[in-house]
Amino acid sequence: MFDLPDENHLYQALLARDANFDGRAYVGVTSTGVFCRLTCPARKPKRENCRFYQSIADCIAAGYRPCKRCHPLAPAAEGDPMIGKLLGALQADPARRWSEADVSGAGFDPSTVRRVFKRQYGVTFLEMARQARLRTGAAVLPSGGRVIDAQLEAGYESPAAFRAAFGRLLGMPPGQFASKDALLRADWIDTKMGVMIAVSDARALHLLEFAERRALPGELKRLHDHAKGRLGFGRFAPTDQIEAELQAFFDGRSAQFDTALAPLGTPFTREVWRALRDIPAGETRSYSEIARAMGRPEATRAVARANGANPIAIVIPCHRVLGADGSLTGYGGGLWRKQALIELERGFAAQREKAG
Incomplete structure (x- = not known):
């Protein structure tokens, strides 16, 4: 520490x-x-x-x-009653179309809401509301639902509007996920810290990201190209395995992840990601410490870039990397999640100490 x-x-x-x-x-x-x-x-x-x-x-x-x-x-975000009220309203009606006027009508200043949500979650409240509405509609697609059904469920005014929104989130229109011989399959996993998107093939997990992460569209596009367009909806066994392991992790029962991983990256980025997995749950490192542990003390900035490019959240624990002064620094899943993950993992460290 x-x-x-x-x-x-x-x-x-x-x-x-x-x-x-x-x-x-x-x-x-x-x-x-x-x-x-x-x-x-x-x-x-x-x-x-x-x-x-x-x-x-x-x-x-x-x-x-x-x-x-x-x-x-409580987690940092829960300490702000404004956040609690707005998140409660969003959870109660995820299909609602929010505007700044609605935020004002709820008794809050839109600029303050925008700033606070951006700091805690990495996205504004209105962006979060749009993503929630999109996920509500997209949930019918993995089970074979029609795009028009998803569009109606999400509350969009036209199939074109839904396709455009889906394209902004995932980097491509939903019709491109229709391949029946998919080499890779994408599905949703609900966790205590929000919805995650998992992409796997029959052997290994290629991606695990929180749904609102800004890098997600680009990551999915790279996987789509890597699979030569054979990226579809559904699940292979690694997605089921990682879902069970995430459940055990968030329940505080185990920080062990045995799902096979196959993230796309250069040899150097994969080396950094392996070094991240060597950090025990409940401990943290700085970028420079990781670089020194890899025998590359001059590569601190490159380590930081590789850390930010990590496509498999939690399992490759980039949240365990802090600023040189111990500050949280950035995290694609939002600082509130980084704080909550570090606090959760202190429990695993305590378990290790108790076990001797």
Whole structure:
């Protein structure tokens, strides 16, 4: 695990409400006896009243109680009531067409909503709503449903509008997924952190991504070209296997992934991805540490690029890579997921320590 930066650095992060330290550092306020996230919206305490800790357990052990404003015991995104209300509305009616006027009607400033969702999830709320509506319609396609049925289910006004939206998400119109002799098959997996798309052949998993990841269309296009157009809907055995392993992972039962992997990449990127898999669950590394472990200390930037190009989320654990100062840095699945994954995996580290 990383050591925290010095306390002056962390105090400046507290004043700036720097989201890069969500889940990585907490502040205990001696004058109130509470501990908070560094992004807490409450009035900022004086520097002399602040004590900084790396974990929630450290805060509790020091005698602090959790703040009722920023809810440090919950994932970061859940600590914002605005996010909770909007996500609840989206879950209740995923086919609804949201606009900025609807956001305003719910009592929120659209620019604030846009900024907060972008910071936590990597997409705006309106983009998330469009993707939810698209997934609602696309869910009928893996079971052989007609495109027109998917279009109607998604609430789009015309088949052309649905095809265009689907093309923006997946990089191609749905008609190109109709091959009956598909070499690769794509399907949806529901997880506690959102819908993921898995692509596998009869032998191995080629892709596993959260559905709203911006790189997904390009990744699917590369797989489509690699399979010479033989990319269809449905499942092979590796998708069933990874779904079961993800369930065990999110339930806190196992961090072991045995599904065979076949990600597309250069020899160097595959070497980086193998190095990522060597990081035990519950531990983290910096890009430079990975480069040194590979015997390529001069390749830090190349390691960072390979990390960002990872097409198999969670199993190839790019979420275990942090900034040199211990901050979360970027993550294609959203910083809130990176924080939640790191916190989940602390439980696996504790299990290892208990087992001796």
